[in-house]
Amino acid sequence: MESTDLRKAGLKVTHPRMRILEILENLDGKHVTAEDIYRELLEHQDDIGLATVYRVLTQFEAAGLVLKHNFEGGQAVYELDRGKHHDHMIDVESGKVIEFTSEEIERLQREVAERHGYQIEDHSLVLYVRPRKKN
Amino acid sequence: MESTDLRKAGLKVTHPRMRILEILENLDGKHVTAEDIYRELLEHQDDIGLATVYRVLTQFEAAGLVLKHNFEGGQAVYELDRGKHHDHMIDVESGKVIEFTSEEIERLQREVAERHGYQIEDHSLVLYVRPRKKN
């Protein structure tokens, strides 16, 4: 992912955008808040404002480059959209986020929607989990 | 649902609490924001502050009397917890919220969690839907 992706999205290739894209790429699977990115930038002496981080993330989302999630009504978290859809499981003890997919669940969702005369536009499935007891 | 429920929850039976409980009861299935309740109270000349509405809803949630949902990062919406678990489908055109249940989806969720060594504590499933095209 590089400057081409930005141009394709009709966005000028600027330092803030490239740096934020880089940071998102080096996350493999982790999810970050706007502030996480902002702090990371500060640590590397990049003089990029928090407002810019928000603006860039919003543009990236609109361009289909990143996904935004609103887990448990606090801060929004972002991740690069690598194309393969997945849902999330959050370990409530450690805060760890696990990604998973289930074609069967997807199918049942479509079925339920259809049964009500609808078609699915989007969906959000989050499991809040706890390490299994070994009783 | 009445004063008994409040006492059971260790809450004093006050006018604000009773009124808010009443309003929640007369919703059958609809979902309201704190402001919705506040406006409803104003219309009936109840002199109850918005802060109180928030405090009462938070207490009701902790007491297991109401459910709070954070659909699409705006305002939180509340509904009375009538015991039977359900998920939500939101018609993105009209904003209408439809409740549904699917024991099969629930089962698959438990399976997925188990497969990762977890047990489900809670979950949130929201389908954003659109009336089916008659192609």
Add this chain to the structure above:
DNA sequence: TTGGTTGCAAACGGTTTGCAGTTGC
């Protein structure tokens, strides 16, 4: 050259909180 982009500070909107006065029990 110029329109998109940026940093800053101020505004925003939903929610929470400190406090002094009030009320249920």
Add this chain to the structure above:
DNA sequence: GCAACTGCAAACCGTTTGCAACCAA
């Protein structure tokens, strides 16, 4: 009587916006 509760206004916190300076094309 006294702890629980309330209304009000101010604080909070994540996010957005107005604006003048800046810079990619």
